[in-house]
Amino acid sequence: MRILLLGGTSFIGRTIAERALREGDAVTLFGRGRTGAGLFPDVPRLIGDRDTDDYGALAAGEWDAVVDLSGYLPRHVDRAMDALGDRVGRYLFVSSHAVYVQEGLSAGNDEDSPLRDALRGEVAVLDNDTYGPSKVACEEDVVARFGSRATIVRPCRVAGPYDNQNPVTYWVRRGARGGWVALPGDPDQPVQIVDARDLAALVLRLVRDDRGGAFNAVGPADPTTLGALIRACARLGGTDIEIVPVPGPPPPLFPLVRPRSQWMGQRRGGARARAAGMPATPLETTLADIAAWDRSTGLPPLGRGYTAAEEAAVLARRAPGA
Template structure:
């Protein structure tokens, strides 16, 4: 297989390129090259805001994997390399209703490039536009819509907050309800499935998500994966979502957040998409415990220990107050 990866130096595209090399494929990574491509892959320098290099225009590949988010980047690449089978990595943020797990309707596309620092809500709409460009401009294509991608090399520190936190033991602030449904997919599993789809020339649109788990079950799996590193006993204290909001705790990701927590029910659908169609085409998912074990010690971003202790203390005070509890 001759594979063109538009990217190949970070997280998912890096895993795709590395695993393709490991399979013995002929891999070309077209990217700026600010980070090295995997050993065994060919680097084709290309800033996608500029004209394509001759090597891209004259090259022949069996499949293309693209993770871009800017419509102009996808449009330019499709105009040049339309014949191979395309796998475009989109996102579940293309769906208009976060409260539903249905694969429709999609948000209205935004066909112009938007700076996400100025308008982060343009991410999903731009991805819809990219999907349309791929679907109409290539001879064969597959659209992959991942949910939360986790695993080694994730610089966001969202998932790896939990292996880090649970390895320290003690009283753990657990957000919302243990029954709140969450999904994560290991980057290595996603990359392997994408490569299988390239080889099989799989077509259609798929939600690339993990198994449906209650947050309590997911945290138990994380705990199992880092059990060798636990410094002491741990106990989960489940803190109501409304209380977390009152306390100014951020959801989902970033400094000061409790990662993976989303307000319910308005985000019920965002973490409850069906993995079955992807499983039916060969997606294989490793246990969350394995991902937790392999990400312990990586970048972890979330609420600080001091702030967590403050919120827990306030929660215990609330629970002990007769006035608050009627």
């Protein structure tokens, strides 16, 4: 297939491109050219910038499918669709679970769960209040323009090699250190993460099957909790740990920690995506591959979670049994 990827090649886009090329697809990349410039030297690269409405590089060419990885505002998808016109078959938009209402859910909530109100126009900051609603508007515009040729994929937290946001990498590293582990949350909190390679397999299966509709990309196959994930990271690292819950609100954006009111957002149903052919990489395999990739990068600072000094200070105030 002729596939156009809109977005960078730092993480999810890189994973999709690798699989598509391995399986014989003709891939074209569109982006600013700032990430992964040395990757895929034989793949055509079209340079543009969605933030400045620079889509001139898309003025020519035809593709069987476009996979939109970098549409965050309705303007992004609207301008891309204007530029592509009728020269693309299917439009697959990679959205987010942030489109769903965040509270009042039950376990197994699926693609028919209520969405947040769409937010249109420019926003100063994409945060919890604006990111999901902006993605809802993007979804609406793609479906309005492409109809039955529109596909929406809503991933939960994506993890795997090349992850440049690092929430799971934090716990892989922390488990490997062992000892008392400060957790500013509840170990029983549900957690859903999807392996980026499973997401890539789903995306490519959907465009090859020319299948429309919305699909939750969730994992792992067996429900897990934050405490179980941390303990799996410790087993991977060959260490012993004791999780120490820390009372009070967590630091902002602490890796994988969610308020109790949003726990059922970590229990979404993924039957539709499984039926469409999405595989289910075991959690232990995902964690092991993240650890191997992380070591290969030289273990750079993550910028998330506690530093070692911060955690030591927290643990000094909150020892097990205190």
